[in-house]
Amino acid sequence: MKSIRITARCPIRTTLELVGGKWKLLILFQLVETPLRLSEMKKKIPDISEKMLIQELKTLVESGLAVRQNFGEVPPRVEYSLTEMGRAVLPLIEEMRNFAGRYEENLLKQRTTGT
Amino acid sequence: MKSIRITARCPIRTTLELVGGKWKLLILFQLVETPLRLSEMKKKIPDISEKMLIQELKTLVESGLAVRQNFGEVPPRVEYSLTEMGRAVLPLIEEMRNFAGRYEENLLKQRTTGT
DNA sequence: TAGGGTACTAACCTTTTTGTATGTATGAAA
DNA sequence: TTTCATACATACAAAAAGGTTAGTACCCTA
Numbered sequence: 001m002k003s004i005r006i007t008a009r010c011p012i013r014t015t016l017e018l019v020g021g022k023w024k025l026l027i028l029f030q031l032v033e034t035p036l037r038l039s040e041m042k043k044k045i046p047d048i049s050e051k052m053l054i055q056e057l058k059t060l061v062e063s064g065l066a067v068r069q070n071f072g073e074v075p076p077r078v079e080y081s082l083t084e085m086g087r088a089v090l091p092l093i094e095e096m097r098n099f100a101g102r103y104e105e106n107l108l109k110q111r112t113t114g115t
Numbered sequence: 116m117k118s119i120r121i122t123a124r125c126p127i128r129t130t131l132e133l134v135g136g137k138w139k140l141l142i143l144f145q146l147v148e149t150p151l152r153l154s155e156m157k158k159k160i161p162d163i164s165e166k167m168l169i170q171e172l173k174t175l176v177e178s179g180l181a182v183r184q185n186f187g188e189v190p191p192r193v194e195y196s197l198t199e200m201g202r203a204v205l206p207l208i209e210e211m212r213n214f215a216g217r218y219e220e221n222l223l224k225q226r227t228t229g230t
Numbered sequence: 231t232a233g234g235g236t237a238c239t240a241a242c243c244t245t246t247t248t249g250t251a252t253g254t255a256t257g258a259a260a
Numbered sequence: 261t262t263t264c265a266t267a268c269a270t271a272c273a274a275a276a277a278g279g280t281t282a283g284t285a286c287c288c289t290a
Contacts, residue, residue, distance in 0.1 A: 011211055011212040011214075011215035011216065012140050012141055012144065012208060012211055012212075012215075013141075014215035014218065014219070015211040015214050015215045015218075016137065016140075018214075018215075018218065019214075020135070020137075021247080021248095022131065022135075022247080022248075023248095025127050025131075026127055026128075029127065037266085037267090038266075038267060038268085039265090039266070039267085049248075049249055049250075050267090050268085051248085051249070051250085051268090051269090051270095052247090052248065052249075054267075054268060054269085055248095064221070064222075070267095073256095073257095073266095074255090074256045074257045074258075074265090074266085075256070075257080075258085075264080075265040075266040075267080076255090076256080076265085076266045076267045076268085077266075077267090078266085078267060078268095084221075085217070085218060085221055088213075088214055088217050088218070089214060091210050091213065091214075092207070092210045092211065092214055093127060094210075095206050095207045095209075095210045096126055096127055096130040096207065097126040097127075098203075098206065099126075099130050099133075099134075099203055099204060099206075099207055100126035100127075100129035100130045100133075101126065102200065102203050103129065103133065103200060103203070104129070106179070106199075106200055107179075136277080136278095137277080137278080138278095152236085152237090153236075153237060153238085154235095154236070154237085164278075164279055164280075165237090165238085166238095166239090166278080166279070166280085167277090167278065167279075169237075169238060169239090170278095185237095188236095188286095188287095189235090189236085189285090189286045189287045189288075190234085190235045190236040190237080190286070190287075190288085191235085191236045191237045191238080191285090191286075192236075192237090193236085193237060193238095
């Protein structure tokens, strides 16, 4: 375990910049299995606003984690998918699942123990 | 790889609630090696404001990731350390380091390739 | 008696993030 | 000619996050 020096630019901060915030990880995660259109994503993340979805997708594309493919049809058809780098967030999400799991397990334990 | 259903409460959201935001992970990370006093943490994370530091520490304690030990001395001496659950963020941080590393590697590659 | 060190509070303000509501372009189909 | 579907833009409002400043309490030391 090497030490991370907290400076203007450290791995934690870099990652937070790329995928921090309320929506980015949720969006990326939806794209893991298959590319999706906007309308499809809206269904998968029901409580996101259209504006946020578009806005976040744009930054994800800009930072190279997602790709936008415009089919040039009418009505518009646009598909979003993950880049190779975008796929690299999967282990991160796995760890979050792990962590959340342990956390809730722990809560439960404390309740039954009466702590 | 089981699928995560995006609902009001999913692992991603749970984790974001616990350690999301600009400071929580940075703070937790400082406590990995040793308990620290407020004044020591301020030195380690120079650009955090005192208010944020105290505020975030309080929520970390409330959510059971950190502990506050008051030595009851004058002038005040208080130490913060990680709980067992607090330590469980380490793999997460490790993954962030991984991710950020890959990301920057990738950027570099693209520059030298002229992409 | 004044000043120092430490953890913390509270009031207030600024910035960032998120949300809502409405509008635009396009060509096909009714 | 009107309507529809889709992706997206834009203006504005609300809420959340973050920052600044000025306190407080305590006992010790000068």
